[in-house]
Amino acid sequence: MRVATRGRAASRIGARFVGVGMITAVALGLAAGPASAQPGPPSDAGVQPVEVAGNPTFASLDPEVWGTFNCQGQPIRIEDPEEGDTSGPITITNIDANNTFDFEVDEDFAVIGVIVKGGPNANVYDYRPTGIQADENLHAPINPNNGQFYGLSHIDFCVVPDGNNT
Template structure:
């Protein structure tokens, strides 16, 4: 009986070492992504492409962090609780299409535009900053992502910072 042995060289050991390191890194990344982030994240942009910024706590346009330049609103409209319908002194804001995924759409009538929208949910909020031009409609706004289940937090309330159309330029 003849036994054949294969000599292990440094290059073979190096290849196996590189494979083990690669496998370890791949496993670590898979575990990190499966576990999700340690805190909430803002989530996807709105339909108009506006990327929200996560803001801790229960912010208002008067209490935003110093890192966010101040908003000058002609009118602030708070919708609490968030339900479909028309809101504001002149029913100038309409909220619609509240989804089971906790997203919603809005339109603004009259001579107003939103330069900012704060969407509160859970222990955090999302700020949609439409400056300098403002916007009269957008879709798929939401609160930040809940890291416990990777879905958007439920909608608590929404604040709209409105300017008279043309006064924001």
């Protein structure tokens, strides 16, 4: 019969504590890692953005979640947006230092959706069923590393004739 000496038993117990300590450290490291981005506050019209992973388009949004955005023709994309940019009936009316922006659309049209790409994800603003002709303080998701909105990569607008906003 083999009897463990006190040194061996202490050695085993010590190894177990080291193992538990390492597992705990890894778990705490994962829990303390950077949080995922958040969509941020609603626009001035009260539309709460929903963060969508990656680089979505209106066509790629899950129809079981979003239904279908029936944009007239192709959605309008404004790359690297700047204040005063115009594309078709859309005008960017303000971009501030916080990376928020305002838009307006010609009176014959309405916007039923906006996708704001910034950082690894995008925010989707859904104005259906009525659509809207202007809104303020739209933004990309919040960067969890600094608490600020990500910079604006591009903005997609789903535009329809005013009065046909479904």
